[in-house]
Amino acid sequence: MRFLQATVVSRHCAALKGLAYPRNYATIAEPAAPAVKTQAIPGPRSLELKGKLSAIQNVVPVQLFADYEKSIGNYLVDVDGNVLLDVYTQISSIPLGYNHPRLLNVFQNEKNLKTLINRPALGVFPGKEWPEQLNSILTKIAPKGLSNLTTMMCGSCSNENAYKNIFIWYRRNQRGENVDFTDAEMQSCMINQPPGAPKLSILSFNGAFHGRTLGALSTTHSKYIHKIDVPSFDWPIASFPQYQYPLAENERHNKEQDQRCLAEVEELIEKYNKKGIPVAGIIVEPIQSEGGDNEASPEFFQGLQKIGKQRGVALLIDEVQTGGGCTGKIWCHEHFNLDGPPDVVTFSKKMQLGGYFHKEEFKPQQGYRVFNTWMGDPSKLLLLQEVINVIQEENLLKNVNIAGKVLKDGLLDLEKEYSHILNSTRGRGTFLAVNCQNGKARDDIVNRLRMKGIQTGGCGEISIRFRPALTFQEKHANIVLDVFRSVLREL
Numbered sequence: 001m002r003f004l005q006a007t008v009v010s011r012h013c014a015a016l017k018g019l020a021y022p023r024n025y026a027t028i029a030e031p032a033a034p035a036v037k038t039q040a041i042p043g044p045r046s047l048e049l050k051g052k053l054s055a056i057q058n059v060v061p062v063q064l065f066a067d068y069e070k071s072i073g074n075y076l077v078d079v080d081g082n083v084l085l086d087v088y089t090q091i092s093s094i095p096l097g098y099n100h101p102r103l104l105n106v107f108q109n110e111k112n113l114k115t116l117i118n119r120p121a122l123g124v125f126p127g128k129e130w131p132e133q134l135n136s137i138l139t140k141i142a143p144k145g146l147s148n149l150t151t152m153m154c155g156s157c158s159n160e161n162a163y164k165n166i167f168i169w170y171r172r173n174q175r176g177e178n179v180d181f182t183d184a185e186m187q188s189c190m191i192n193q194p195p196g197a198p199k200l201s202i203l204s205f206n207g208a209f210h211g212r213t214l215g216a217l218s219t220t221h222s223k224y225i226h227k228i229d230v231p232s233f234d235w236p237i238a239s240f241p242q243y244q245y246p247l248a249e250n251e252r253h254n255k256e257q258d259q260r261c262l263a264e265v266e267e268l269i270e271k272y273n274k275k276g277i278p279v280a281g282i283i284v285e286p287i288q289s290e291g292g293d294n295e296a297s298p299e300f301f302q303g304l305q306k307i308g309k310q311r312g313v314a315l316l317i318d319e320v321q322t323g324g325g326c327t328g329k330i331w332c333h334e335h336f337n338l339d340g341p342p343d344v345v346t347f348s349k350k351m352q353l354g355g356y357f358h359k360e361e362f363k364p365q366q367g368y369r370v371f372n373t374w375m376g377d378p379s380k381l382l383l384l385q386e387v388i389n390v391i392q393e394e395n396l397l398k399n400v401n402i403a404g405k406v407l408k409d410g411l412l413d414l415e416k417e418y419s420h421i422l423n424s425t426r427g428r429g430t431f432l433a434v435n436c437q438n439g440k441a442r443d444d445i446v447n448r449l450r451m452k453g454i455q456t457g458g459c460g461e462i463s464i465r466f467r468p469a470l471t472f473q474e475k476h477a478n479i480v481l482d483v484f485r486s487v488l489r490e491l
C-alpha cells in the first residue's frame, strides 16, 4: 500500500480549529492509509536497535521500534518508515491517539511544566492544587457512589494496594470499629505470622489478568509464563463463564455458565472459610482481557455483587483495561445495571495514572497503611484532564459506539463469509475480539494484518483483539475491515 501524504485534517483537529493550539500542531494530519515499506516487521532498523537493546535486556516481546515523533493520531510510525493503523494502542492505553494537539499543548504552559518537573511524594507533600485537581478531574468521572480515591502508579500496583484496603476493611469489621491493635498483632505481623498477618484471601477467576506484582500475580491466571517459578498465595480460583456465540442463539448454554460459575464462587467461599483462609474480596474484570476477551452477562455481575453483599466479601471490579471509554461508557461495569456501586474499582492505562475508587468504609483509619513515595503523578492528571475535556467536547463516547458498531458488524460479516476461519465476534464499543481456529492460525493472521499495515494484538489462546483509540472512526474501521478481508482471501 502506498503512503498517501495526508490532505485531510483529522476530524478532531478540524472540530477544534480556532482554539489556542500552537499553529503547527493544529495542521498536523493523519495519513490517509497505512503503508508498509519493509519485507518484514521488524524491519532492518528495528532489528538493529533490537540487537543493541538485547545486550542489556531480554527483548523477545519487542515487535518494532516506534518513532513517536512521527506517529500521529491512529497511526503508529516505526523507525523503518512503516505506517501502521494502530488498533492495539500500546496494550489499550492510548486514549486519543499519538501526538494529539491538545495533549502536546499541556506542557507548553509554565505552570503545568512545573507540575511535570517537581514530582511530589503525594502522601506527605501534595501541591496546593491537589485536592481541587482530584475533585475536578478524577472524582468527576468516578463511578457513582464511590467517593473515595487512591492514586497509584500502574494497574498492578492499583490492584495490589486495593487488596490491602480490602484486608484492612475486613479485619476492622472483625475487630470492631475503633478497637486498637493488640500487642500480639503488632508483634506477630513483623514476622509474617497471624494474628497480625492473618490468613485471608482474594477470590479470582480462571483466565483473569490482574497484574504481575506478587499479590496481584496470585490472582492472575491467563498464561503460565507470567507465573512460573514465582511463589503464590493459596487463594480460591473460580471458573469464569465460557460463552458460545452468537449470544442470541446460545442463551441456555450461557445462562447455565453464569449459574455454574456463581455456584462455584459460593462453594469456594465456604471452602476457604472452613480452611481458615477466609475470602475478604472478589476481583473480576468486566471483560477478561488478556485471558481472551471473555465476556459475562450483566446478570452474572449482579449475582456476584449479591454474593459479596450477603457474605461480607468486597467486590473489586478491575477496569484497568476496560475503563476510560473504549466500551462506549467511561466504566464498562456501567453496562451491568448493578444494585449500587461495586466496593472498589481499579484503573490505569487510558486514565494515564493508576489508582482506585472505593467506598468510604474502605479508607484506612490510620496513616501510612497504603502509601508509597509517589502515589501517582500530578502531571499525568493534567494529561487526564485534557483527555476528559476532549472526550466531552468531541462526544467521543458516541464516536466509540458508532465506529465500534461499524467494526463489529463488519467482523460479523467476515465471520459469516469465512466461518471456517473466524467465529465468536464479541465485545462492546470498540473493545472487540474475534476467534480463530487455533493459536497458530491466529498468530498468522495477526502477522499478515501487520504486514498489510494493521497493528492488532492477540489475547487468550485463539483471539484477535481490537483496542483502538477513542478517536478511531468509521473510516478507520473500514480500512481495518478491507485489509482483514484481503488477508482472509489469501488464506
Ligand code: PSZ
Binding pocket: 091, 154, 155, 156, 157, 159, 209, 210, 211, 212, 285, 289, 290, 318, 319, 320, 321, 322, 348, 349
Ligand atoms: O503482559 C503483561 O504484563 C500485560 S499485557 C496487558 C496487561 C499486562 N494489562 C494490564 C492489566 C490489565 O489488563 C488488567 C485488567 N488489570 C491489571 C493490569 C496490570 O496493569 P499494569 O500492566 O499497568 O501493571
